[in-house]
Amino acid sequence: MAKIPKNSKFVLCLVFSMIFNLLFIINLYVGGGWNLSWSSRAAEEAEAVAAISCSGHGRAYLDGLVLDDEKQPLCECNTCYSGPDCSQFIPNCAADADEGDPLFLEPFWIQHAANSAVLVAGWHRMSYSYNDKTVISKVLEKHIRKLHSLVGNAVTEDRFIIFGTGSTQVISAAVHALSPDNASSPARVVASIPYYSLYREQTDYFESMHFKFEGDASPWINTTNTSSTNLIEFVTSPNNPDGQLNKAVLHGPYVKAIHDLAYYWPHFTPIPAPADEDLMTFTLSKLTGHAGTRFGWAVIKKKSVYERMTMHMELNTMGVSRDSQLRALKLLKVILEGKGREIFEFGYKTMKARWEILNQTLSLSNRFSLQKIPPQYCTFFQEFRESSPAYAWLKCEREEEKDCYAVLKAANIIGRRGYMFSAEDRYVRLSMIKSRDDFDALIERLKELVSEEESVVKGT
Amino acid sequence: MAKIPKNSKFVLCLVFSMIFNLLFIINLYVGGGWNLSWSSRAAEEAEAVAAISCSGHGRAYLDGLVLDDEKQPLCECNTCYSGPDCSQFIPNCAADADEGDPLFLEPFWIQHAANSAVLVAGWHRMSYSYNDKTVISKVLEKHIRKLHSLVGNAVTEDRFIIFGTGSTQVISAAVHALSPDNASSPARVVASIPYYSLYREQTDYFESMHFKFEGDASPWINTTNTSSTNLIEFVTSPNNPDGQLNKAVLHGPYVKAIHDLAYYWPHFTPIPAPADEDLMTFTLSKLTGHAGTRFGWAVIKKKSVYERMTMHMELNTMGVSRDSQLRALKLLKVILEGKGREIFEFGYKTMKARWEILNQTLSLSNRFSLQKIPPQYCTFFQEFRESSPAYAWLKCEREEEKDCYAVLKAANIIGRRGYMFSAEDRYVRLSMIKSRDDFDALIERLKELVSEEESVVKGT
CATH class of the missing domain: 3.90.1150.10 (Aspartate Aminotransferase, domain 1)
Known part of the structure; x- marks a missing residue:
């Protein structure tokens, strides 16, 4: 074997050392870790949890259950899978097709991990209100308007927007706001069969002097011109459960409608034209799949209705979690970046x-x-x-x-x-x-x- | 000047290169950025926003307003300060001591930046429910029990715990749950003067066949043994506004109480003994200062009350934002790490x-x-x-x-x-x-x- 001269050894060492220098520099700049200080612990925690293998049939979460002798959260397995890493298929297990849990979009967010992550500092938005003294992020509101305009599913120009803790709270606020304050009898809340059961359950639960759930809309079709009964019709389009693009069936001077457009997004239906109704409700749940974030909104024509719904949100929950609003903003930014x-x-x-x-x-x-x-x-x-x-x-x-x-x-x-x-x-x-x-x-x-x-x- | 031999130049280069390598390694390991990939963009964004100087009299937020020609959010200035970096003092400005905005704790979280940050992945908790099919994080519930036991301000053994979107929603759920379902007249909701105005505003707003706000508790003191009117007394301790450790003034077979213990933490009052009431409400707002997170909870003795309050949360908002629950968990972990x-x-x-x-x-x-x-x-x-x-x-x-x-x-x-x-x-x-x-x-x-x-x- 030929003897390497002393100088060459140095050159070799130097070349290797400089290659390492280069690799470090690339890693730092491309990896982006250059300046991280206080945020790195949170980032590492999140990556460590994301790296836990649940065999593609489950997931570990930052706030998942941790056994006392373990340090990392346990896998939470999908239906039909079990075991510590969710790798065991459970034969003949029941197929659960009950809930409208929008997890079909989870893989999309995993693909867009870098863009959709949010780091929340310990001191982020501790206050009750944003800088303009409201409980609504104007930046998020602007992004929602942009999104509707991009998708073309709702007119938002010259409309008011309010936020709720899921569209669940938004529709409750709408029923309260559309009910007359001092009528002799309560407004009747109706919907065309088949309809989403929450309308009934929620209206029954909050029943007051001002509104009452009445069920099927069809018996009222021929009475709206002759009777002075106040009616509130839920119009769900696409409809839950059957996916039809429903229209209001009641019309008249005493009729108001809540257009629940939770599913009026291109995932689920062609968008024939932008909806332009007096009161339209939407939810992040069926748009991005983030049901757990509990974020919904309404697009409203009348100022008086907007003001009553705003009051509802303040007296009921003092607005929507600012953490949910931050998350919604981040997700909408990803959608808008890709032009939808x-x-x-x-x-x-x-x-x-x-x-x-x-x-x-x-x-x-x-x-x-x-x-x-x-x-x-x-x-x-x-x-x-x-x-x-x-x-x-x-x-x-x-x-x-x-x-x-x-x-x-x-x-x-x-x-x-x-x-x-x-x-x-x-x-x-x-x-x-x-x-x-x-x-x-x-x-x-x-x-x-x-x-x-x-x-x-x-x-x- | 002495000529450096060729070999020595190599040695020098090698030494420098290796020192650089060493520095890189130290930076990576101490900085913790070694393995960060998808999370680093979010971490950098958060650090960049945190680094915006608002002169100690304001703050920039991730979801703050961004002018079209700027890239980073604007400073949001405290009362009495203005200017792009909040450095301009506004002489003779009005002192606003109206709201109970708990920002006195903000410096604590800035001091604990590394421990209190949370990185939320794009796919974090998209589902409506946790793995046990509820809308309540059992891990967070466990931490709340630990905290009460550490502070000694409430008995939680053999008690139920429910979560709400701020204690605002929790007290509303409590009024609904404590009202009799089929009494001939509504339960009267009362409190000792002076009392927090939300009790009146909220109860009036949601007034139903089942409850009605009646105001001052004192006229009822001598009637509770003779009348069969259902009464719900709000007992706030320490009291908002006057800080007194109030006790219930009404007692009797038809009297129920909601103990609002929002301020029953060592920041505001000595803790003489753990509270052990039928229904106690708390809020993150006055514990950690995170009013904007909208997270409250109740500790409940009776299973039937717990079940009715749970139903309230489901029909009203389908539970509390999972993002708020994650944040609350992180903050409680910091408190518990320091043993409070x-x-x-x-x-x-x-x-x-x-x-x-x-x-x-x-x-x-x-x-x-x-x-x-x-x-x-x-x-x-x-x-x-x-x-x-x-x-x-x-x-x-x-x-x-x-x-x-x-x-x-x-x-x-x-x-x-x-x-x-x-x-x-x-x-x-x-x-x-x-x-x-x-x-x-x-x-x-x-x-x-x-x-x-x-x-x-x-x-x-």
């Missing part, structure tokens, strides 16, 4: 694929049917688009199968019974917006159910 | 000093007086402690000065009028818990007012 294309393409693609798989799964069945929603021109995507609804509104077609929920339950599928939407129990709502694991389990159980049907048919 | 000594010493020291300065300022006045609160043994600090109330309950002593609010207003001091607490307008509440700048302005204006008094006395 990224998230809505992702959302539409996911929902459309699921809807097709579900339709295909049930295509051979005479026992079950699904709602039909006609394709429409979508002004956002600038083309005709098929529907991609958030929920399947499944019907049991056999005369004797009046309790469709029970039929599915027996096949290990948990839906939400038609009765909950004031409809026949021949219908069941199946949530299509949960995690991939939930959807896969649903399809598996449905396939088994349909194949039973086929084998019975073949057997006869 | 650090924050309560800081809080007590600050409030005590302010109370002394205020008393000293008014000591020469015959025109104004302050409430007296006797010292007590504090089981947390294990010694007798003077009071250090959150609010001054100022009285205008001159017969003719019946509108004390106007007297102060004329002297450029904004307080909250006695009427707001259902008391005489001879009283005004002055907030002692705002920022240092607010407190300093208050003392300045009061000094001027008292010196006028002196000069009048000297002049006669």
